[in-house]
Structures are given as C-alpha cells and as structure tokens.
Amino acid sequence: xxxxxxxxxxxxxxxxxxxxxxxxxxxxxxxxxxxxxxxxxxxxxxxxxxxxxxxxxxxxxxxxxxxxxxxxxxxxxxxxxxxxxxxxxxxxxxxxxxxxxxxxxxxxx
Amino acid sequence: xxxxxxxxxxxxxxxxxxxxxxxxxxxxxxxxxxxxxxxxxxxxxxxxxxxxxxxxxxxxxxxxxxxxxxxxxxxxxxxxxxxxxxxxxxxxxxxxxxxxxxxxxxxxxxxxxx
Numbered sequence: 001x002x003x004x005x006x007x008x009x010x011x012x013x014x015x016x017x018x019x020x021x022x023x024x025x026x027x028x029x030x031x032x033x034x035x036x037x038x039x040x041x042x043x044x045x046x047x048x049x050x051x052x053x054x055x056x057x058x059x060x061x062x063x064x065x066x067x068x069x070x071x072x073x074x075x076x077x078x079x080x081x082x083x084x085x086x087x088x089x090x091x092x093x094x095x096x097x098x099x100x101x102x103x104x105x106x107x108x109x
Numbered sequence: 110x111x112x113x114x115x116x117x118x119x120x121x122x123x124x125x126x127x128x129x130x131x132x133x134x135x136x137x138x139x140x141x142x143x144x145x146x147x148x149x150x151x152x153x154x155x156x157x158x159x160x161x162x163x164x165x166x167x168x169x170x171x172x173x174x175x176x177x178x179x180x181x182x183x184x185x186x187x188x189x190x191x192x193x194x195x196x197x198x199x200x201x202x203x204x205x206x207x208x209x210x211x212x213x214x215x216x217x218x219x220x221x222x223x
Contacts, residue, residue, distance in 0.1 A: 042199055042214035099151035
C-alpha cells in the first residue's frame with residue numbers, strides 16, 4: 001500500500017532550527033511536496049522536490065533522498081508565526097498526491 | 110484574483126439530507142480537486158477533474174458526485190448525508206498541463222452531519 005509517515009507533533013523554541021522528517025512508500029514517485037497549514041485554514045504550498053538534494057528558499061529548506069524514500073523540511077530562525085501543521089505529500093505514478101497526516105509544530109518563546 | 114473560493118464556510122446537515130458544496134476558481138486552471146480532511150488525518154482525494162467535462166474518482170468517492178461544466182466551477186454533491194461525511198472539505202486547483210505544479214486551495218467548508 002501507499003503510505004506517508006511523519007511525526008504527529010514537534011515543539012521548538014523561537015529563533016531555533018527544527019527539522020521535520022517524512023518517509024514515503026508509493027507506487028511510483030513523481031516528486032514530494034511540503035505544505036503549511038495554519039489551524040482552521042487551507043494548506044499553502046512551501047516546496048516541491050523531485051531530484052535528490054537540498055532546495056533552499058529563505059528560512060525554509062527541503063531535502064529529498066529518492067533511494068531512501070525520505071524527505072525533510074528544515075525551518076531556520078523560527079518565528080511564532082511558524083506555528084502550524086506541516087503536510088508532506090508524495091506524487092505517485094498516477095500523478096495523484098498521497099498525503100501524510102501532518103506534523104503539528106508548536107513554537108515556544 | 111480571488112483565487113479559489115468555496116461556499117458555504119459552515120453547514121450542519123441532518124442524516125439523509127443532500128447538499129452541494131460550491132467551488133470556483135478564477136485562475137483559468139484546468140485541474141481541480143476535492144479533498145476531505147478528518148481531524149488528525151491527511152487529505153483524502155474525493156474526485157478530480159483535468160478539464161471541463163472530464164472528471165475522475167479519487168481515493169474516497171463513495172457518497173459523492175461531481176460535475177465540471179465550465180473551467181471555473183467544480184461543485185461537489187453529497188446525496189443522503191451520513192455522519193461519516195462529517196469533515197472539512199477543501200477544493201483546490203492547479204495550472205494547466207503541469208501535474209507536478211502547486212495546488213491552490215480554497216478556504217474549506219466545515220460540514221457536520223447529525
């Protein structure tokens with residue numbers, strides 16, 4: 001079956017760095033997305049990786065290892081507004097997104 | 110651009126009632142999607158459309174129907190509502206021809222079936 005695993009909840013301190021991991025098992029693979037979802041709001045796009053390696057975009061970076069079925073989202077210089085759920089989603093061979101349950105990130109002052 | 114809009118924002122239905130969730134996008138996207146999100150769970154794809162007149166089932170289509178008569182609109186119909194359909198429903202769209210492209214989400218409809 002197809003499956004996405006990510007931690008349910010993480011806590012970090014304002015100004016620090018946090019890494020949110022995601023492992024995936026899909027029938028075929030056409031890339032991995034990270035979305036941010038604030039409580040009660042719609043998901044918004046953060047990043048898309050299809051090749052191995054690190055993609056940096058400001059304070060957020062996303063890494064992919066296709067051979068390991070693994071990705072992470074790295075958030076630097078954490079701000080209180082980064083408190084949200086972070087959703088990992090893999091695109092399978094039919095170009096359908098398989099979504100993880102999300103990681104709730106709590107930022108403490 | 111308004112992006113993706115959904116109505117209503119909230120709705121309470123009785124078991125057995127029917128309703129239509131509306132979704133409209135003004136970005137001229139050909140691809141549109143309906144998801145449901147249960148508490149603590151990932152998004153589940155209900156139906157999607159790759160263009161006007163073309164729809165296909167996703168992972169959890171039972172109990173739902175869709176139509177796509179125009180590029181802009183993609184309504185989701187619930188027939189004979191059941192408590193298991195209590196969820197948050199998101200409509201999304203993405204740019205034509207780029208299946209790996211960003212999906213833009215509407216604000217969601219929170220549906221409770223009692």
